[in-house]
Amino acid sequence: MKCSDTPLSLQILKLRWRLFGHILIRDNSIPANFAMLCYFNDNSNRGRGRPTTTLPITLNNDLKRLQNKNVQLTTKEDLHKLQKIASQRQEWIAFTAKIKRTAEAARPDDQASRRQ
Template sequence: MQAYFNALTTKFRGRPSTTLPIILNKELSQAFPQMKLKTTKDLQNLQSLAQDIGIWKSLTGRITEFARASSSDEFDAGSR
């Protein structure tokens, strides 16, 4: 993950790539609007949160809830 963020020196035009950090950033910012995963510093902040098992379980649980809710919303919209 650190190598990914260190390599982000140029911006590309066109369709945004779908990478794990981009998806994680989207889900993290939906569950916690004040949090993001766009830089090495953001990654380090998440790593420090992961040191506390209670905080980490709460964080991952909430992200999972948002991901499930958004996927079921997309499924419901597609079946109409």
């Protein structure tokens, strides 16, 4: 399947996880990794209103589609688990392919509910 045949939302999902994989395998001192660690260390009250949609929240929502309780992104420990997976290239490729397949399988249901 060519990129042009893939719906835009699936292309974005694939690129989002590809970028996140690059971030995870880099040193913890780079700003992107430091920001992720700070995000999970911050326990302050977020205030009233709708929570801000952040990259960790979006990635965790992608992981929720897998319906696998062992893989999520809600704590610093979960981040370290994903770093271990990302350090093994073939395992990371299989992991992200599974996320993409799950999103593709859920896509027709999303379109059918929008038409009604």
